Amino acid sequence: MVQVDRVALLGALLFTAGEPVAKERLAAAVESSGEELEGLLEELARRATGVGLVLLEHQGRVQLATAPEVHGVIKTFLGRAEEARLSPAALETLAIVAYAQPVTRAEIEALRGVDSTAALQTLLAHGLIEPVGRRSMPGQPIEYGTTAAFLERFGLPNLGALPPLPEEVRQLLAARREAH
C-alpha cells in the first residue's frame, strides 16, 4: 500500500472540518505525537501558501483560511457587503483583550479609564471576543479572550503575529498583574 502523506492527510482533514479542530484530535487521526504534529503542521502551512491558504491557530485548535494577501479579489468574488467598521472604543477594547487576555471587564475599564460595557457587548455580538472562564477571586468575574473569528477578521495566523508592546509597557502590565 502506498504510504499516505501525513501532511496531505492533515490538509484534507482541516479542509473537510472547515471549523477549528483540536490538535489532539489531529494527532490521533494521523497517529502522531504532539511534537511530530507540530512539524507536520509547519510543513502544511508552508505548502498551503502555494494554494493561497494559511493555517490559523487559536487556543490549541487549528483551521485553514485564505491568505490575507488575496483578500480584495475574494471579497469581490464572494460579493460580500462592506463590513461595519468598529468604533474607536470597540477597537481599543479589542486591542486590550487581544494583548491582556484573559482579562476581566474591571481590568479593561481600569486600563481605558472609562466604562466599557457597550464596547464589550459590540465585540461579543460580532463574535470577536468570548467569555473564556472566570477569575478565581471574590465575585468570580468573567474573563474574556479573543476568538478564531478575530484572527480571521484581521488576517492573523495566531496571536503571536500581533506587533509586540513596548518593553516598558509589558513590565508595567506584569507588575500590575502581580499586585492583584
Add this chain to the structure above:
Amino acid sequence: MVQVDRVALLGALLFTAGEPVAKERLAAAVESSGEELEGLLEELARRATGVGLVLLEHQGRVQLATAPEVHGVIKTFLGRAEEARLSPAALETLAIVAYAQPVTRAEIEALRGVDSTAALQTLLAHGLIEPVGRRSMPGQPIEYGTTAAFLERFGLPNLGALPPLPEEVRQLLAARREAH
C-alpha cells in the same frame, strides 16, 4: 505593487466558494484568458495534492475537494467527531429564527444589530434552518424557519414545546420586528 500569485489566488477563491465555480468566472476574477486559466488550474491541481486536495472538473465548473485516497481516514475522523458546538452568534441567530419564524435576514440583522451572514450560513450548512418562503414585499426577501432536524437535535416534539420567553423578551422581539 506586489504581483499576486494567480495560482494561489485561484486556490483561495475555490476554497471559500465551496461549490463548483464556472471557469469564466474564475478567468475574470484572476484576469486571465481561458487558455491561461487552464495552465493555472493545472499548476493549482499539482500544488493541491500536497495539502490532500484535488481539483474536480464537471461541465465547465471546477471545485476543490479532498483526495479520494484519504476518504477512509476522513470518515473515521468525522465519525469520532466531538459534537460540533455552535458559536454564541450562531446560537443567538438560531434562537431568533426559532421564536420569530418566519423571519428574513434583514429582520435578524435588525434584531441582532450585526451582520449575520456567517451565522446563517453555518445554520443552513448544519441543516438547522431552511428557506420556507418569500416575504411579499419589495425585493421578495427569503424567509427562514427551523427544520425537522432542528427539533430532533434540540429534543423538541414540536415548536410549541419551546420554553416560553419572559414577557419582556417577547415584547422586545415583537417590537423590534414591527419597527423594521
Add this chain to the structure above:
Amino acid sequence: MEVSTRFRDVPVTVGTFSGPLDLLLHLVQSRQLPVTTVSLRAVTEQFLAALGPIEEAQPELLADFLAVASRLTALKARALLPRPAAEQQEEPEDRLVHDLAVYQAFREAAAWLQARETAGFRSWTRVPRLWPEPRVVRGSPEQLTRALLRWARRCRPVPRLLRLRPVVALPTMIERLRARLRGRQTFRVLLGARPTASEVAVGLLALLTLVRRREVVVEQPEPFGAIWVERRISDGAG
C-alpha cells in the same frame, strides 16, 4: 494671561473621544510632548475646559472624565502648592503617567488593527460542507432561551450612571471665588454647601490660578488639612 489663552490654541472637538485617557493623550500629543508628569500638568486646564462640552455630549461618561480630572488636579496642586519635604519623597502622580503610557500602547495597537480593517486585510474560512456528511450539532431548548435573554440584556440602553450638575467653567469659578472671599476663609467654605466633585476639581484649579495671579495667598497648616485663603494686600495699597 498665560493660563487662559493656552488652552485655546488646540480646539477640542467634543464627542470624538473614547474616554478621558483618550482626551488626555490627544492633548499631550497635540503639543508634541512625551507622556510625563510635566506634560500632564501642562494640559490640566485644557482638560478641565473640555469637561463642560463633554457633559453636554455624553453625560453618562462624565463620571469617568471627572475621575481623571481629579487625579490631574491633584498632580497640578502638588507642583504649585508648597508641601512639607517629607511629602516629596513619594510621587503618586507617576501612577497617572504610567496609566497613560500603557493606554497609549493599546491605542497604537488599536490603530494597527484599524489599519488592517481599513485595508480589508483579512482571511476567510470555509463553511463546513454537507459532504461527505455533516457534523451533528445538538443542543437544548434552554440554550436557546438563554441566548435570547443575553440578547435582550444587550438591547437595553446603557444606563446613565450619574446625573450631575453642569460643570462650572474655570473663569466662572474664578469669579465665584473672588465674589465670595471675605477676609480669611477656608477653601471648603468658599466652595459653598455640598459642592459636586467637578466643582471641587475646578475650584482647586481656580484657586491655584488666583495664587498665580497674586490675588490671594493660601496656607495649609497641615498636610491634607484645611486650606486657608486670604486676599493679598496689593503692593499699591501697602
